Amino acid sequence: MMRMIENVKHKTKISSKGQIVIPGEIRKKYGYGKGTELIITLLDENRILLERVPKLSNLFGLLGDVEASKVLLMEREREVRAEMKRRGELENC
Numbered sequence: 304m305m306r307m308i309e310n311v312k313h314k315t316k317i318s319s320k321g322q323i324v325i326p327g328e329i330r331k332k333y334g335y336g337k338g339t340e341l342i343i344t345l346l347d348e349n350r351i352l353l354e355r356v357p358k359l360s361n362l363f364g365l366l367g368d369v370e371a372s373k374v375l376l377m378e379r380e381r382e383v384r385a386e387m388k389r390r391g392e393l394e395n396c
Contacts, residue, residue: 325353 313326325335333355340356 313329315324315326317323329335335355342354342356344352344354346352
């Protein structure tokens with residue numbers, strides 16, 4: 304469920320490297336730190352939407368980061384085994 308926030312506007316500039324600065328007040332309030340991943344969505348020629356990439360623990364509910372990683376690794380191992388089996392079957396045709 305999205306929280307409604309006050310409609311406060313902040314001005315920033317794009318650097319020569321194409322970077323923008325998210326004001327410190329916003330970074331602190333919402334926990335945006337170094338390495339926080341964001342999704343950028345173009346809304347129109349004047350507006351973009353920045354959204355935080357959800358953590359694995361959010362995607363997997365109460366499993367937590369470590370358990371979610373284990374689940375993903377187990378799923379990847381199953382995919383690799385299935386692909387190896389498929390390739391073996393194709394070679395034997």
